[in-house]
Amino acid sequence: MATEFLKNGNFSDGLKYWAAPEGFDPDFKPWPAGDGQSIKLDATEVTVSQFINELPDSTLRIEFDVHSADVKIDEALFVIAVGGYNKEGALNLTPIIGLATKEWEHFSGEITFEEALEKCFVNLSAPSNTFRFSLSNSNSNSNSNSNSHSRLASQFGPVRFANLSLTMIDAKDSDQTD
Incomplete structure (x- = not known):
């Protein structure tokens, strides 16, 4: 049985267990694929966190x-960051950066921490247009005239999150992503 680290990952209890800025309006709507509801994050650099x-x-x-x-x-660009601090106090952070489309999409992936962490967090955000991140590598030394495969994120807008979970998996279950 997997150990679940997030509480209220489907927002069925509103923002219970989540920290949000004062005055934040989550604009809850039913999550169409199951129980719970979705939360809306505008591209205003608002971050919602669970510790x-x-x-x-x-x-x-x-x-x-x-x-x-x-x-x-x-x-629309979104960022989820999972991290914490090791025994020496150094930050260990895993960002998940992606593009949300008009249709609901399910994301699943693995995060490996080489050491136990304390004071951990999961942050959800939809960055504003001041945030820039290359979505793919580019070779700036290339002399070719071909189209670059590098793309700078240009779409900033609100995103909806739903059905979040962070679970410990057995080694035998590793590398079985959806």
Whole structure:
């Protein structure tokens, strides 16, 4: 049986267990694929967080559903960060950066922490247009005239998150992503 580290990952109890900025409006709506509801994050650099005392030196599976909450935006940037501090106080952070489309999409992946962490967190955000991140590597020394495979994220808008979970998985279950 997997150990679940997030509480209220489907927001069925509103923002219980989640920290949000004062005055934040989550604009809850039913999550169409199951129980619970979705939360809307505007591209105003708002971060919603859940704090976890400890995470083991283990492989964890993170899963969530996301979509662009603005019908005029085909793809909207989102960031989920999972991290904490080791015994020496150094930050260990794993960012998950992606594009939310107009349709609900399910994301699942693995995060491996080489050492146990304390004072851990999971942050959800939809960055504003001041945030820039290359979504793929580019070779700036290339002399070719071909189209670059590098793309700078240009769509900033609200995203909806639902059905979040962060679980410890057995080694035998590792590398079985959806």
